[in-house]
Every structure is written in structure tokens, then in C-alpha cells.
Amino acid sequence: MSRVTDLSTQQLLVRQMMRTQQNLTEAEIQVTTEKKTQVYSGIVAQSHRLVSLEVSKTLSERYVQNNQTAELRLDSASTSLEAIEKSVSEFHRRLQSYKSNLSNPPVQDDTQELQKWALSSLKDLQSYLNLDVDGQYLFSGTKTTTQPVDLGLSTIDAFQAEYDGQKIKYPTTRDAHLQEFTMSNNGEGISAITDALTFDRDDTAGTSTLTIAPGTGSTQSFANLEPGSTITIADTGYNDGNYTIKSIDSNTQITIESTQLVTPTNAQPENVYIVKNDGTKIDWATSGGVTMAIGTGAASDTITARTAGGFSELSAGDIITIEGSGNSGENDKTFTIGSIDAAGTVITLDTKRFEDETTGGVVDSGGAEAATLTESGGTTYLPAATGNITFTAGPPGTLVAGTTGSLSGLAVGETFTVSGSTGNNKTYTVASNDGTTLRVNDWDISSATWYQGNDQNVEHRLNENRSIDMDFNAIDPAIEKAIRAMGIIAQGVYGTAGGLDQNTDRLDDAMYLLEDSLSFPTSGTPPFGAEQTGSFEQIAFDVGFMQVRVNTANESHESYVGFLDKNIGNIENVNLLEAITTMQDHARTLEASYQVFSRFQELSLNKYL
Template sequence: MTRISSLAANNALVNQLLRTQTRLFNLQTQVSSEKVSQDYSGIAVQSQRLLNLENTTSNLKQFIQNNEQMDTRLNVSGTVVDAIRTTIDDFRKNLDVYSQGATKDETRVKTIQDDAFRALKSIEDYLNTDIDGRYLFSGARVDTQPVSFGLSTVANFQSTYDGARVSIPTTRDAQLEDFSFNKRSDTNAANWLQFERDQGATGVSRVTASSSEFSNVTVGSTITISGTGGVNDGTFEVTAVAGTTIDIKTEQLTDEAATPVTLSYQDPNNVNNTITLNSSVSFTRATDTIAFSSGDALTGVPVGTKITIAGAAVGPPTNNGSFTVKTAGANLVVESKRFTDQGTGGAPYFTFTTAANNLSFVDGGASADTITAPANTFQDASGAALVAGLKLTIAGTGTANDGNAYTIASVSADKSTVTLVTTDAVTAAANQNGTVSTTKAAGTVASNSYYSGDAITLTHRVSSDRDFEFDINAIDPAFEKAIRGIKLILQGTFGTEGGLDQNAQRIDQAKFMVLSSLNRAVGGTPPFGTELVGNVDQMQIDLAFDQVLVQNTNRLHTDFIGFLDASVADVENVDPLETITRLLDDQRALEASFQALARIGQLSLVNFL
């Protein structure tokens, strides 16, 4: 053997070359990526600190993103509130102009009521603003459109709120009342209501529930009754509440024989003049008729006019007061608001009596039992099928079914067959005579707020240790007071007893409500009692503060992220000059090593012999 280098020496040199080559590759990676290592193991000593820095940066970026979204919402909310303020203030100015002129002029009344209608429509649209699929003024129900005033036309609104028999709720609680009852709360029976036209001969109509559903109903609220077969369906104003009873604002005549009275009304040709008639008239409640007997004729009284009667029996009840003429002529028919007796012993909700042997009780075996009769038997006064949950009482059949009450599960399409709930069982009997009845009336008593959102306050966290509450919704006092005040002006048709021209006190009431919705300080006494604090001025201040807070916090987050990025760079990034210098040094070392290895491989003892 003549070669000088041994296998062991050669392997040692090759291993050293490979280590240098590996170091060179790592340096090449560092230069190209500018990172000390491609994974955390390469910076094991500082990996925990690096992870903490990166997590903090990630959290701050998420805060910035959330804050940017909130800033957009606050910007839009601020724009909407500014627009609502302009709308309310424009209406206030128009109301001031109206109040300083002829308030009984029909054209001027129409103009201010049109202004009120447009203002409400604008406010409704603004409060239904949404962004990114989120309604801004619906509380936590961000996917629910918050506001509906139910406005279509001025006339349609005034047909419901005539200003006399049904007036706009004057308190916040009454305006925001929201409930719906359609059965007894204890037994779930659907026959649960009793309507009285003249409760206790007081002239007041009353609805009585079989349980205490009405305990929390607000006096002054507006209720809608439906499902009574058209007998007592309608919209009414609550005047008194006593647990199981609701009294409504009632306007009706009292039966009275011919008696001398004075009847006064506004001159249709001169709004500043009042015409007074001295007539002997009789009053008939059933037909709402004032019948002429003697004296001054009634033929000159126009339809839709407010008339005021004095000199009738004192009562109560009494015919003295104001009414609106519905039909004019030799006799007058007036508008009325009242219940019809229903659900009482004398006026049961449903009764079917037969002597034609056509009432049958069918045992359904494993299926529900049924009661059958001729077609169109099991229907209410309007012809609609009796509702599920109604309890039917049987009498006069001479069977074991007499005296029992059975609950309706459903009624057939031809209204001839009642299917009972599965817990009720009849005694089978075919072709019977007898009576099926229920005394108490079915129906739904409801009150609907213009607001469909909720009152939950949303909390936005701008940083890990600071947040603020966003509690502006469509029932904020700043909005609600303005809405109530504008509706006061919109209600009531010109010339009627509920018209704006006949109720001048509404002007100052509406002015106060509108001003208190705009400004932090308002002089005078609230017309409807103490109001909640809240106004557009303060709302705009709060929104501006929240915007500044969000923007300033985001700037701090951005600055802090810059500091953290610098700290991360100190750990992760390489020094380019140092790394390139080391790279070149290792490159030269590797080249020299290869040359040395090649040279040593060429050495042989032969060369020295």
C-alpha cells in the first residue's frame, strides 16, 4: 500500500466537510428567509417569549378589526341620529309656524298633519337602518327589523286613532305595551272572555277574563280584540284595569225620551263661529240615533261634525258631551265605541239546540271521540269554525254526556264535526236532541308596540381592560318622546270631536314632547307626568365619545403592535451583514477543505521513493 491517507482520516475529513456544508446551507436559508430558524426548535431558548409576543400581537389585531367594525357602526349610527334630529327639528319648526296662525283652518291642519306623517315615515326608515346584516337600533335582536308604525296613509292612521274614542297613548308605558292573550292561563280554555256593553249601568263597556291575564295592562294603552266572530273585534283604548277586567273608553248614547237640549257645533262656513240649536230630541242607544222632536231642526248639521250636547239628564250615564255625526238628516246618527254583550248568560258565545235528532256522540275507540251535527253548526257569529281549546257543554240529551264539558281539538271543514282532545271521552249516542253551548267568548286581546327589538345593552370591548356599552335602540326616550309627540298631532280628522282643530291643547303637548326629545334642558311641566331622561343632544355626545374612544384605542393598539413587531424581529430575524459574512467565510472554508481533501487523496509514498 503506497497511499498515505487512511480510511479513518479520510472519513474524518469528509464528516468535517459535511458539517461545514450543513452550516453553509443553514446560513443560505437564513440569508434567503432573513429568519434565524424555520421552526421554534432553532430558537428554543426564546421560543416562549416569542409565542407570547405573537399571541399578544394577534389579540391586538383582532381588537383592531372589531373596533373598526364598531367604528363603522358608530359612524352610521351618528349619521342616522343626525338625520333624525333634523327631521324632528324640522317638524318642530313647522309646528311653531302652525301654532302661531289659524289653528282651525282646514288647509293648515292638513299641512301640519301631512308634515307629521312624513316625519314619522322618515323616523321609521332611519330607525330601521342596517349595516352588514345587523339592524343598529334593535338591541340584541340584530336580525329583527325594529320599528313599524303601521303607516300607510293619513286617513288610515286616523281611522284607528280618531282622537276621541281611541287616542294615541300619552305615556311611554302605554305606547310600548306589548302582549297577546287568547286563553285562560290556568286551564288553557279558549272560551275565557265576557263582554258587557254597559257594565253596571255606568255607561262603560268592559271585558272580563276568567283569570288574571289583565293585571299588568297599562291604562291608556291601545288594545286590539279579534276572534270574537266579528261581534267585538276592533281597536279600543284602555281606561281602567282591575286584574281580570279592562274598561275601555266608551262613547255611546243613553236611552232617553224627548227632552229639550242645546246642540252646538262649529259653523262649517266660519270656523270661528259656533252654531247653537235649541231642540227637543230623544236618544236611542241601540241605533246611536238622536231623533228630532221639536224646536230647531237638525238638518243643517254636516256629516263628520263634532256636536256638543247640554241639558240632557245628568246621569251617569248621560247624553251630555261631545259626539261625531256619522249620518246627517232630520235625525242624527252618531259614531259610537262600545262592546256588544257577548259571553254572558243572556248572550252566550255559541249555542246549538236541536229537536231534529241530528246530534250524535261518537266513541272513536283508539282515536279521538267526536261530536257531529248538521253542516255549518260549529261556527261563530262570523261563520268561522270554532277555535281549538273551546269547551262545549252538553245539556238536554238525556245521555251521560249531559253536564259534561268537552274541549275542541279541531273542527271539520264543513263545520259539522268536532274532534275532541284525546283526554275527553263521550258516551256514544246517535241521533239525539239537545243543546251544545259555551257561554264565555273566545277571542284574542292584544297590544302591539311599534318596537320589535329588545332592551338588552350591548357591550363592546375595545381592549383587554376597557369596554363601553352601546344602549341606543328605537325605544330610547330621545326617539320615543318625539314619536309620541308627532303622533299627537297626526291623530283625528279635521272637524270631528277628535280632530286637531277641536283639541288645541295637543299643540303645546306635542311641542314639549318634541323639545324634550331634542334638548337636555326644557322649560315647563311635562304634560303627561314625569318622563324618562333622554335626548338627542346627549345621544350625539355619547356617540362622539365612543367614536373617539374606539379610534384612540386603535391608534394605541397599532403603536403597540409596532413595538411588538420590533421585539419579534429581534428574536426571529438575522443580522444580514453578520450572516452574509459568516456565509462567505464558510464558503471559503468549504472550498479550501475540498481542495485539501483532493490534494491529500493524491499523496502517495511512491512520490517519495
């Protein structure tokens, strides 16, 4: 029989159809996504475990990504190191060939070609060591945003102008090669105190020394400098320039590599032999001898022939060697000719040395003093014009005139000497001047390194419990030794006292360093003292081992991610066959519900009245 529904029955049917519709929608989502639910509350009993598994998976995937980046860095570093080793090996081969075919004197073209190859190899190494991946430099230690190597290379001429091989020599030890140092008296740099520098030129011993006299409370010294390194001296009266340190005494005195005559022990003129660069020996005993004179002030030393025009065959830039001088051969050395007069009689030597000077270290005068200031040009500032002068220790040291504006004639950069004071009779350089107050002597000593990174290791974490240290950088002993060997060969112009042709012992020195860098240990005695262990062979092994560890870690992570995926799937993935069956059941139920509801809608009491 048919029954007419009332309102409550109709609403019940609608709610049932809506619930069935919702169940169908959820079933369709399950079939489409193959997931039991889209929210954790849908699997309350296992949600905590699921979240834990997903966190572990995310962490492992992040380690995989980081390890892939590390793998790229290591692969790039390995490629760069292979290229560096190839370049070093090729230079070693060329050096070996040159050494095997060495003549006396060495062939100029062959020597210059070898030196050009040394510079070219240095440029190659600099390029490979400045490799960056994703904006991070590989060989800078932890300073990954800083380009690690700057050898200041341009042309072989520029390199040899900087390192002439005699006055300025390329560093021969690791410590000297990597030295970085700053000392000043102007309130800047690592050390800045009221210390006095004394430059001393000893013509009898033929030495030039620099001594620091620490001021009150100062501990400043040369302890951080290394023999063989190059220093730059600035803002002194007479001794600005680059110098190579020969030795250091008690951390307070430096002796530089100098080229100068020693005060002759024999009366002048004296009979000596002068050997030209081609080996020709001139006996001046038959020509009245020569006069060797020490230059005064900043003037260079000279050799004057007793016979006019006796040096007419020589030219500026030639090298000569003196033999048989004095009682003990005090001037039996090799010199480079700076110039020769037009008559060919007087040789002016290319002299490198300090000039006597004491700078810095202004002492408190405790009051105004009647001191006199004398400019380097001869102008004198007397107390009658300046008034008494007050000296005040710095840094920077200052001199204040009693008469306003009386010192206005002293220009910045001008040197002057003080006399008539108590403790301040020295030479100073004007740093600033307002006419009344002079700020003086901002002297500075510095030594720059070609390596701009640091020696700290980059730590890379493989997982929560394991990490590796990427401990390769541009100052690895193998790399540093190779760079040093190439620099030693490249220095010095052919035909000069510092040229490779005049210093063939450098061939063996460089050969040892190259062989020691390619494969440690090397037979023979280190030419410059014990070297740090390290070779390209060892670097390749270390980097290769890092690559294996990173790759193994990634394989482990990827395997673990697969295991986690399986367990996560067991929790959240739906049985697709069951889900489809359920969806079809809900669809048929909903369809039947619509049919029943439609039939109910067609019934009316009018049919029974």
C-alpha cells in the first residue's frame, strides 16, 4: 500500500541522503588520493606515530639534499685539484727538462720561457683555487664568501719588478710565504704605540738594520715577522719601500737583504778583478786600479776606473762580480749596475740599504723647550720665530709651537730634524699641520699575504650523529709548496744579479718543493728547513674518502626514506579495492534513496479523497 509521509519523515529522509552523499564524497576522495583521510583526526589512534615517521622522513630528505650539495662541492674540488696537480706536474716536467739541458751560462730564451711558464702556472693555480659553487668558494676555509687567492699577478715583467731576486726575494719558507703583519705608530693596525724605530746603516759591516725601542708600557716587537718575508715600510723620513728580511735578532732588530759596498780596508784605488756577466775577467792591476766609494746620505755606491772610459763596454742593468778586494775580500760580491756616466768611467751601483734615521717615539717634554726645527731642504725654524715648543707623546706624537701659525711652512709629508730638545732630537715626517700643531711620524710596517681565507675546517653534518670536516684549503702544504716553487723560479730578470741564470741553485730548491708537493715524502734534504707534510696524492685520497662517506650517507638516508615511506603508507594509504567497493555501495545507496524520496514526493491525499 502507499503511504503519505509527513514533514518529519521527509526531513529524516533528507538527512539520511545528505549523510550518504557525504560518505560517497569521502569515499571518492579516498579513491582519488588513495589516502584513508585528509586530516590526522581521521586516524586518531595512529596519528602520533604517523607524525613521528613523517618528521623523520623530512629530516632524512633534508640531509639528502644537503649531502647532494656537499657532493657537488667535493666533486668540484676534486676536479679543480686534479687540474692543479696536472699543472704542477707539467711545470715539474719542464723544470726537469730545463735542468737536464742546463748550459753555462744558461740560454736566455730557455730561461725566460721557463720563467714565463712559472708565471702562467701560478695564474692557473690561482684560477682553480678561486673556484666557487653556488656563490661559495671551496678553498677559503670557513670564509666561503671571500675569494681565497690573490697572488697579484699580471705580467712576468711586473712580477720580476716586485721580486728582483736580489734586493727583494720571493719567500723561501712557508711561514714567510704566508706572513701577514701590521705595526704602526698612528693608532691603527695590530699594534699602535709610541715606539721609536731606529734605522742603522753600517758601512763597515755592510749591513742595514731596523731596531724598535718600545715606549713606556709597550710590548711591541718583531716576534711575528719571519726571515725571508717581504715587509713594506711607509711614512718614514728616508726609508720607505719594500725590503726582504734576512734575519731577526731578539725580536727587536731586523737585518734586511742589502746590496752595498763595504768600507774598503785597502787604500783606494786598489787592484781588483771585475768579472762581467759573460765571464770575461778584467784585471785592473794593469790599469791603475779602481776606487770604490760608499755613497753618502741617500746616494748610491760608486766604482770609479783609474783609467778614463775604463767601463765603456758596460751598460746600466749589467751585472758585475768583484774579486780580490781588500784584505779579506769584503767586497767580493755580485752587483747590478744602476748607471754609468757618459765617459764610461764611473759606475753607480744599484744600492739597496737603509739610511740612518730615528723616527717615532715623541717623548713628553714636560713643558715648552727652545728647540730648533730644520727642514730637509735646509729651512730652519728658530725659537725666536716659533717660540718654545711643547713635545707630547702619542700616538700620534705632536709638536706645538709657542707662536701661533709659526710652523705653517712645514708641508704634510715634509721631513724635518729637531735639535736643542731633551729626548726628541730626531727626524720626523709631518702627518698633519694646522700651522701651530704638528702631528708627526705615522710610521707603518706591514706584510701582506696572498691568502685571504682562513685555516678553519668547514664542518658538514652527514646525519644527526656523524659529520665530516672539509679540511682542504688554498694553503694546504702541497698547494703552498707548489706556489712557492713557481715564485722562486719566476723571480729575477735574466742577466741581473737576482736572475735565475745567476742563481741556478734555485732549480734544485724548486725541484725539491715540487716533488714534495706531488708525492710526499721526497728523498733529499729540504733546502729551507723542515717542510709540513702534505702532497696532492694525500689531498686526492682525503677528498676521495670524503666523497665516499657522503655517498654512503646518502645511500643510507635514501634507504631509510624508502623504509619510512612504506610504514607511512601502511598507516595512511587506503586499500584501493575496498575503497572502490565502498564508494560503489554508497553510490547505489544514494541512488536508491533518491528514487524512494522521489516516489514519496509523488504521493498526495488528493488521490484518496
